Amino acid sequence: MATLSDIALSDDLGQFEIKEIYSATHQLLQELQQAKAEAYPGRINSMINHLKERLKGKAAYPLVVLLETSHLSIRHQQQKDWNSDLKQLQLELYDNTLETYRGRIPASVWNQVCLNYAETLVHTGRSIDAQAVLKEMVKEDKDPSFQRLNGEFGWTLIFYSTFLPVKAERLRALEKALELFHVAQTDIQDDKGKKLYEERIKLAENMVGQLGDVEPVKLVDQPAPTEDEQRYLDWSAEQRLFLNSGNDIEPDTMAKRDLPLRIQNNAFLGNYLDSLTHEFTSMRRSLYTALTADEVADDHKMDGDNTVYSQRNENLKQVYRQAYSLFDKMALLMNHALQLGVEEPRANFQRIWFEEESLKKPLKPFIQTTKNDALKALYWLSKEVYGYELSEEQSMLVKKALHIRNRIDNSYLQVVKKAEPFEKESARAQSHHITEAELERLTLMMTQKARNGLMYLQFALAIGKK
Template sequence: MSRKYTDWELGQHTLLESMNHIAELVDDAADKELPEQARQALCLCDALEAHLDARQLVELNYFRANAWSVIRYANHRNGSNIWEWNQPEILYEIYYLRSAVRSSGFQSLDLSRQCQILVNTANILNHIGRPIEAIEHWTRAINVLPNFAMARGNLGFGLESYSHHIYDAGHQIVIFKEACSLLRSVTDKGIIWDRIDYQEIKNNMVEKAENIESNVDFRSIQHVSLTEHSLGRSLTERRYREWALDNVLFLSPLNELGAYPIAAQDILNLPDMVRPIGEPPHFIGFFNQIKQEFTSARFLCWQGIMESKNHKKHYSDKKVFLFNTLDYPAYSIFVEQVKIAFRMAYSLFDKIAFFINEYWSLGMRECSINFQSIWFKGGNRKNSPVLRDCFQNQQNLPLRGLYWLSKDFVENDRYGNIALGETMEPDAFMLRSVRNHLEHKYLKVHDDVWNYTDRSEKGLFADQWAFHLSMQELNEKTIRILKTARAGLTYLSLAVHREENIRRSQMPDKLTLPMKLPQWEQF
């Protein structure tokens, strides 16, 4: 490392000079593959952080993420350990990218920088097996700058990769077609590139589109319409389904493509499975139940949000005598519906863990199973738990996606400054506290009309027992946990599909008999 990088004294330079220096430091480390220089940049970031405003802090977290990316590439450059699941550099990289995206100063960045951060977030999420969240971030970047080439092209790459994990051939082809269109769009007039080596990248994208076209027969879907599908007979049902489509909450891979009516059905199920003769279909029954709980939570969330916004009164709230605590509380059955939806959605992750324990025959005691513990063995006061042998270097990308999804949560409840390394979700402890207050304590919701913002612990009406949220905050957090649960259910289904293929390839030739189950009908 050169002296100009090691001898920098923050107190002798302006904030702008220091920020520019850190940016140069990280860029140089990336170009020359210098992980120690990237660590030096991280130290400077830590020293500078307390002096920055919201906008500058977004940039700083972007630099931090890029520095961790340099370290990650250095540690895994030869590709021999690309399937190593436990890579702490990834956790830090995603944590800082998310911190940047969610900061109040993010919108003040220039549009190109916003897109760069969103695309980087999407790329690393896709790398670890979480394409659903990646697609969301690429799409956000396109919404910011529709002609941003790296968002369009990488979304095309991501959809193409996602298609390979889907076991429904019809869905595969529809998604392949959208991927092909996006990859070819990087040659459109007015496209915006932010890379010096854009010509090589553009050629790779076009080559991938040509490869898709030469291997996929699109004639089978030439009469398939994405839009000519009913959303229901009643206006209420249509509004519900439109809301679910807009929020990407249907259990259908096609919802990733947009709010198309063709995706307004919860078609996702478990793939074909080879099981011992005489074994009851308990995996299917369990997945049915998880799926039903998700869709019920989704509806409760929608109904609670819509009726609360309309200030609709319900007869069940009639003659319920409550005191006004003068901090603008919101009480109604519809508020409680949203709370119930949050609790139901949050509970699904431990149920996914129970499924993993049974399907992969991990042998954990039921009382020890949760979405964080399921991946590890051992661990005590002296030694940290280690990743289970059956998951070490396992080439099952959706399953690895579930592992990294568990990093969005924490087992213990601690609301405050996060301990970096425990989770890659900046809001993990807050979400855990919301859940625990709903389950065991006291969550108070405040009316948005009065713009409740006073969170101080002092004052006559400061309620220190409660966890305080505005109605809008509760709605947003519930939708967010529903989206995460949807991703978890999708990855679980795709992980089972991948595992079934692995098991079949290792299975000696034996006679298997199909078992057909009828569809459960209510309508």
């Protein structure tokens, strides 16, 4: 069997089996992490690129992406710039892999990608989005990655708790994290994994101890909801669409209500945040109505036509459009709250972070030097929505989402029952098509991102004031 040095020094990697090269690359990455220097300079990249060529188009290809993202992460850690091109490329690769390989690869591979992506998101401040990625995991009891699901969800809560301004909320997040860590210890079969969660249990217990005395939060009693209203509340909680930190901790308990934070002693900013809150909740209701409404007969349809014209789909398009509008309104609120001095027409969610609002300029000091992790989470969310300016390529999700937005805003978008076979002659027309299922999925996803943005914004303002 080939040794590590045999593979690393070889000029012909094609003579080795894929699993041998994969194992050797993994070992070199571990050594790089520990030694901070490559034992065989340049060979990790060469081996990863070789594996890409041999696995292109195959179900195992995402495993090579995991090697590449690990390499990028290690190299990023050796830099001082938290916003390096390496970090941006790493996130873009994860995002693209999930969108490209959804439903096309074995559960064990998919779950491993989800775990690694969620871990990366946590360390960029985006603990809420990390939870959304973990929810994408596929149940496979014997899969070592799936066995860590509860524990990794608890890990997101450790980071999330640092955003919460109320002690009682932090305590609830930490107690839930502890509960999930103990479940993970039972689920996980390997000793190394059990030891990891032993350490995390100690961390959570120490954080609980540091809280001291905690006064419980008293909620105002509300009238019992009607049966229809209860279905709406259950759906909103399940989709994690309430503006309430509890919805990210225990969706089935007190999370079924909105509890937005307030901006004190500033009438303008307070009214602005209230307005965004009500705009979002109205959008959420419209989405629920569209997704659960019965179809109305289509009077603009010919026999055999694959296109679906309905009020339901037009409502989905409107919600999709509103989500992007909310992002820009969040940017304008930041502009006022942080006194950035940007002229209103230029204050949008994609560009507010850069000098002169230009993607080619450096980051402004308010974000470049900030210690406010919730503010950084907002910045990284803007990358996932609009694209990574330091990356040569954008993910399939970003391309698709922005393409659809452009079609809705500036051209036309036809909704079809099922995807049509690609025809080169009608490629332009087909670029204006989207299936009903895809429109529903992407509209829900953009609504969730808008909700998460509002949560990060509220936390960022509260942390900044403190």
